Amino acid sequence: MNPDTTLPAARRSDADWWRxxxxxxxxxxxxxxxxxxxxxxxxxxxxxxxxxADLGVDALWITPFYPSPMxxxxxxxxxxxDVEPVFGDLAEFDALLADAHxxxxxxTVDLVPNHSSHDREWFRAALDAAPGSPERERYLFRDGRxxxxxxxxxxxxxxxxGPAWTRVPDxxxxxxxxxxxxxxxxxxxxxxxxxxxxxxxxxxxxxxDGFRIDVAHGMAKPEGLxxxxxxxxxxxxxxxxxxxxxxxxxxxxxxxxxxxxxxxxYEGRMAVGEVWVSDDERLAQYLREDELQLAFxxxxxxxxxxxxxxxxxxxxSLATVSGTPAPACWVLSNHDxxxxxxxxxxxxxxxxxxxAAALLQLxxxxxxxxxxxxxxxxxxxxxPDEVLQDPVWERSGRTVRGRDGCRVPMPWSGEKxxxxxxxxxxxxxxxxxxxxxxxxxxxxxxxxxxQSLYRAALALRASSRAFAGEGLQWLPAPDGCLAFRRPGGLxxxxxxxxxxxxxxxxxxxxxSADVSGGEVPVDAAVWLRG
Numbered sequence: 001m002n003p004d005t006t007l008p009a010a011r012r013s014d015a016d017w018w019r020x021x022x023x024x025x026x027x028x029x030x031x032x033x034x035x036x037x038x039x040x041x042x043x044x045x046x047x048x049x050x051x052x053a054d055l056g057v058d059a060l061w062i063t064p065f066y067p068s069p070m071x072x073x074x075x076x077x078x079x080x081x082d083v084e085p086v087f088g089d090l091a092e093f094d095a096l097l098a099d100a101h102x103x104x105x106x107x108t109v110d111l112v113p114n115h116s117s118h119d120r121e122w123f124r125a126a127l128d129a130a131p132g133s134p135e136r137e138r139y140l141f142r143d144g145r146x147x148x149x150x151x152x153x154x155x156x157x158x159x160x161x162g163p164a165w166t167r168v169p170d171x172x173x174x175x176x177x178x179x180x181x182x183x184x185x186x187x188x189x190x191x192x193x194x195x196x197x198x199x200x201x202x203x204x205x206x207x208x209d210g211f212r213i214d215v216a217h218g219m220a221k222p223e224g225l226x227x228x229x230x231x232x233x234x235x236x237x238x239x240x241x242x243x244x245x246x247x248x249x250x251x252x253x254x255x256x257x258x259x260x261x262x263x264x265x266y267e268g269r270m271a272v273g274e275v276w277v278s279d280d281e282r283l284a285q286y287l288r289e290d291e292l293q294l295a296f297x298x299x300x301x302x303x304x305x306x307x308x309x310x311x312x313x314x315x316x317s318l319a320t321v322s323g324t325p326a327p328a329c330w331v332l333s334n335h336d337x338x339x340x341x342x343x344x345x346x347x348x349x350x351x352x353x354x355x356a357a358a359l360l361q362l363x364x365x366x367x368x369x370x371x372x373x374x375x376x377x378x379x380x381x382x383x384p385d386e387v388l389q390d391p392v393w394e395r396s397g398r399t400v401r402g403r404d405g406c407r408v409p410m411p412w413s414g415e416k417x418x419x420x421x422x423x424x425x426x427x428x429x430x431x432x433x434x435x436x437x438x439x440x441x442x443x444x445x446x447x448x449x450x451q452s453l454y455r456a457a458l459a460l461r462a463s464s465r466a467f468a469g470e471g472l473q474w475l476p477a478p479d480g481c482l483a484f485r486r487p488g489g490l491x492x493x494x495x496x497x498x499x500x501x502x503x504x505x506x507x508x509x510x511x512s513a514d515v516s517g518g519e520v521p522v523d524a525a526v527w528l529r530g
Contacts, residue, residue: 017106018210018270018293019327020467021058022362022458023369027335028063028087029073029428030409031372036423040409041065042088046096048412049103051440055375055451056458059106061212061272063335065093066112069119071181072391073407075110075214076117080199090206097207106209108270113196113255114218115182123183131172138192139183140175140221141168155227156246161395164246175225177218177246179391187219187255196255200262209269213259216273216286216295220251248277256291263293272296272329272367280320287324294329294367301337305344305353305523307480307496314364314484318472321366327470328366332357333374339406342380349523351377355453355512356494356525360482362457363492363527365470370454373410376438377450380405387430404429413441456510457527466490466509466529478502485530494525506530 026045034043042065052060064074065087074084083089100107116123122138129135131143142153144167152165153173165173166180175184185192200211222245256273263269272294277283286295297320299313317328332340332354344353354377361368383404390402408429412420417431419439436442443449461467469487477483480497483504490509495501500519506528508515513524520526 015268017268018059018272018367019470020365021106021367022056022461023059023061023108023272023367024052024055024057025061025334025369025371026063027372027407028065030407030421032410032412033418033422033424033427037086038418038422038424038427039086040421041086042083042092042096046092046099049096049099049105053103053105055455056462057105057370058462059108059209060100061108061369062110064110064112064214068117069181071117071179073389075112076115076119076179076182077112078117078119079121080112080116081202094206101207107207108210108212108272109203109208110214111196111200111211111271112214113185113187114215115176115178115184118181118183126174127168131170136172137189138186140186140225141172142175142225144171144173154225156225157228158395159246160392161397161400175221177215179395181391184221185219186221187251188221193255193258197258197262200259201265204262204266204269210263210293211259211271213271213273213292215247216256216292217248217252217275217277218246219255220249221245222249248282253285253288253291256286260290260292270294278302278316280316283320284324287321287326289325292326294326296329296331296369298331300330300332300357300361301334301340305496307482307494310360310494310496311474311482314472314482318365328364330361330364330366330368332361333371333406334369335371335407336403337406339371339373339378339380341377342405346379350379351450352513352523355450356523358450358454359457359492359510359512359525359527360494362461363467363484363486363490363525365472365486371406375451375454376411376440376443378408378410378435378438381408381429381432383408383429389429408432411435411439413439453510453512460509460527464488464490464509464529466527489529491528491530492525493520493528495520495522498522504528504530 029040031040032044032048033040066077067079067082067084068074068076126135143149145151149171152163156164158164160179167173176182228245270293273292275286275295286292297317299317303309303313321328341350341354344350388404390404392400392402409421409427414420415436418425418427443451466488472484475483478501481495483493485491500521503515503518509527511526513521
């Protein structure tokens with residue numbers, strides 16, 4: 001073995017493989033269509049596993065593939081222990097899992113505990129039952145305010161627009177922090193918690209390696225459901241101040257302790273939480289030794305492309321985990337936010353910055369999550385109004401365009417849509433004609449492409465001792481630049497200044513742009529070993 005290499009993290013047998021793993025998020029509708037109906041599915045993922053193994057990722061996170069009426073594209077779950085027919089069936093999932101494991105890729109799946117679909121049998125039974133019945137106690141039904149109960153029980157807004165309450169024919173109201181088709185479950189009810197544990201064991205017994213927990217700062221609601229003061233809808237993707245009663249209530253930690261207890265029954269399994277909480281101390285509470293192994297830290301997502309903002313994001317992220325057993329967990333894009341190529345300016349500028357951001361993210365200590373298409377440098381797509389499907393579009397009165405622009409299907413090959421994504425060109429969201437140069441096939445043949453950069457970066461991260469250790473040391477750097485050293489010897493420099501800067505001394509391992517002239521160009525990053 002080369003003296004500068006170690007076994008890749010996800011190929012080790014130790015139980016904490018996830019501590020420095022690179023996870024790849026598969027937005028199932030948009031990754032690969034194996035059945036020709038224009039919608040991605042489990043068969044498509046299975047067909048593309050060799051690509052993911054070659055790319056060098058350690059694990060997958062697959063978004064919900066459970067039975068659902070698709071009011072929120074699968075995050076409205078009608079049956080958490082089965083497969084939606086448009087995506088396949090349990091046999092197809094088992095085959096995907098076996099093939100992934102054979103390739104050394106672990107598989108994690110979405111857990112959606114905060115709410116169910118309005119089509120779930122439980123909720124239909126609640127609607128058929130009387131106020132105060134056991135069926136209604138699984139959800140959050142309340143009497144309305146006002147003399148005739150015609151006003152919502154409190155002033156909470158829905159994240160998707162409009163009020164967070166819908167009235168049923170007998171006069172009561174039910175809570176839905178998201179769409180009306182997503183009624184919130186009542187985690188003060190032991191039956192609800194027991195059902196969640198049953199769902200977890202169902203998938204863990206099938207061999208999944210862990211869970212991504214949707215809205216992991218939800219579930220718990222304050223006693224009496226008091227009004228929000230002020231009633232500012234910060235949305236899911238922003239910080240929730242003390243006046244926002246919908247999220248980050250102290251009672252949520254009891255739920256996470258129960259989740260962790262089930263996960264710990266299975267060796268080598270893990271859970272990561274979608275926790276939109278930016279206060280370091282509040283976020284750290286989710287990472288106590290008996291709660292989540294990982295929590296997404298979204299500071300890189302919300303940071304502007306400046307040295308000050310990015311350094312601040314790293315400092316706060318590391319401060320969050322410093323007193324916990326958890327490593328940091330780095331994210332640049334996902335299915336809920338504008339893709340970072342577009343956030344960083346779009347076009348050639350955005351692509352150049354996204355290349356540098358990839359090296360920054362993958363140089364940092366801890367786990368990293370990539371979103372499908374990150375490795376191709378996909379931008380957000382400005383879709384026409386008539387094809388938008390995100391519930392945010394309609395719920396906002398067609399004033400907020402929603403998240404469809406970051407969910408356009410992956411381009412794989414060929415010169416025109418659907419670029420190998422499907423046997424049909426009629427994909428669930430339309431694909432831009434100009435994506436021919438962004439396909440997996442086109443980029444694989446180009447040593448300077450974004451895909452080639454990711455493949456090289458992931459190979460180095462998995463093999464070089466330079467990435468050892470969980471801390472970092474900030475180094476002196478030119479104005480407008482970031483530079484740090486990992487304990488294993490890796491040096492990462494990112495140039496966010498308006499001019500090229502001298503290339504530091506050391507062996508160049510990888511760069512996001514040409515550094516052969518002895519300079520690091522504007523909006524470029526370089527990895528060195530001193």
